[in-house]
Amino acid sequence: xxxxxxAALLAATISDSAIGAQSRLNCVSTDPPSSKHVxxxxxxxxxxxxxxxxxxxxxxxxxxxxxxxxxxxxxxxAGAGVLVLNRLTGNLKLASVYxxxxxxxxxxxxxxxxxxxxxx
Numbered sequence: 001x002x003x004x005x006x007a008a009l010l011a012a013t014i015s016d017s018a019i020g021a022q023s024r025l026n027c028v029s030t031d032p033p034s035s036k037h038v039x040x041x042x043x044x045x046x047x048x049x050x051x052x053x054x055x056x057x058x059x060x061x062x063x064x065x066x067x068x069x070x071x072x073x074x075x076x077x078a079g080a081g082v083l084v085l086n087r088l089t090g091n092l093k094l095a096s097v098y099x100x101x102x103x104x105x106x107x108x109x110x111x112x113x114x115x116x117x118x119x120x
Contacts, residue, residue, distance in 0.1 A: 027051070027092055027116040040085070040092070040118055042066065049083070051094070056083055064088055070096070079109065090118040 023044075026037040042049045047058040049068050056068035070081040079098025086092070094114040 025090070025118040025120060027090075027118040029114065029116050031113075031115040038116065042085075049085075051083060051092075054081070056081075085118065092116045092118050 023042040025040040025042070027040050028034060028037055038052045040049065040051050044058075044061070047061075049056045049058060049066070054070050056070050058066055058068045060067040064087055066085045066087060068083045068085075070083070079096065081094060081096030081098075083092065083094045092115070094116075095112070097109055097111045099109045
């Protein structure tokens with residue numbers, strides 16, 4: 001019952017009915033487990049979110065998921081990241097592939113994933 005109430009509160013926090021207000025959540029890594037929080041800010045009306053210090057454009061939303069792609073402002077890295085937030089459970093998954101500046105000559109890319117649980 002407690003999990004259901006928590007999910008309902010989370011869904012209400014980042015719902016379309018809260019248009020105009022930014023939602024702020026704290027996310028904790030679950031793979032690997034960590035106690036360090038990362039801030040997630042969601043702006044449904046303007047279709048963007050920030051996760052830590054990264055900025056993402058929301059490209060798709062429905063009643064359950066928000067999907068966003070990062071805005072790489074640096075020309076020193078090629079690549080992109082995709083973030084998916086489950087609006088009902090708070091589960092967040094992030095995957096990115098990029099080529100770091102120092103590796104541009106070799107063309108090697110780096111792939112990373114991040115899994116977290118977000119709550120108010």
